[in-house]
Amino acid sequence: MSLESALESLKHGEFVLLFDSAGRENEIDMVVAAEFVTPEHIARMRQNAGGLLCMALEHNFANDLNLTYMHDILSNSTISNKEMIMGLAPYGDHPTFSLYVNHYQTYTGITDKDRALTIKEMANLFNIENKQKKFSSSFKTPGHVPLLIASKGLLSTRQGHTEMSVYLAQIAGLSPITAICEMMDAETYSALSVDKAEKFGKQHGIPLIDGKELLEYAKVH
């Protein structure tokens, strides 16, 4: 059962490989629960995945922090290039980008230590009372960790890595906040294929979960 082993890995602060679907981005992300993120996780994601290292936040949590989507921020801003604002991406969904942040105790914001601190401290906000106040006093923007906001209806609204990884953390009983990074392939200069990701997962003891299985599980539960 790949879902079971994926949940076990997440609970132990280990990576999971998450495939969305062949009809969508057709991409595999390395995923780890944000509450467990260490500098080693960051180093492994940039070395073994190589995409944009982002944080996915559950919708209500993002709401509590007064976060909104970047495309909405830009629509309501004074920029003059508004025709550039992305509606739907080529794979059919709106982007989930919000602000890019650094924790105030980081230095450049980009080292493995700095990104781990930013992500860990973001996750720590989930269990405190005055989230918004702590958030706006402890983080700076623009920074080096892009925040992604999961859709309100989660998998029923959007079936992206943002929503799927947050859902995985949720059913693992963890804070619904993840660090994710797309897996790239330097041989094809494209997204890593499922076959290659499976091979990588076997070599490193990292379970791969197919979004299809997750959607089926969500339907039943």
Added chain:
Amino acid sequence: MSLESALESLKHGEFVLLFDSAGRENEIDMVVAAEFVTPEHIARMRQNAGGLLCMALEHNFANDLNLTYMHDILSNSTISNKEMIMGLAPYGDHPTFSLYVNHYQTYTGITDKDRALTIKEMANLFNIENKQKKFSSSFKTPGHVPLLIASKGLLSTRQGHTEMSVYLAQIAGLSPITAICEMMDAETYSALSVDKAEKFGKQHGIPLIDGKELLEYAKVH
């Protein structure tokens, strides 16, 4: 002469390693002139550098595209977390982030092919007449390539990788637009040291240039 060999490398579409200074970010970026960027450059930057893969634009060029700094966009927006907007980073400078973009012909925007297309097409804007129109009709935001705007006075105003790399491209006689990525160290989880970068440069035939030398050159010329 490290400056001479750095300029030669840039002119041939090859990498240069650029150190700012021990008193600032204390960081080395891999730099390549944007007009030459291929998917292979992207793969090498994410594998050998590992930071945030950005594009640095000369101030006037960014102006021609109606680009402004993200901290100004956010200050003039309706976001409610304005106290988070970064003034000066811990190393003493304002951030140079602007919009994050994808070329409209990309798919996810993050693969080596996609990022190379975005960067190459951005560089191609430099030599056309109606830059702004072409820019706003050919790029989407928020995307996966962060744009950085070099300060108006270039090195006289700010001595960051953004300005130094643009200045390097300028004195090499190229379009003043670069792709840059910070070099990380998975042994220390910090920025790669000058010693290690020198060793890496020697192994791969990539010249390292010290910002100090660049500032001295700029003073004379």
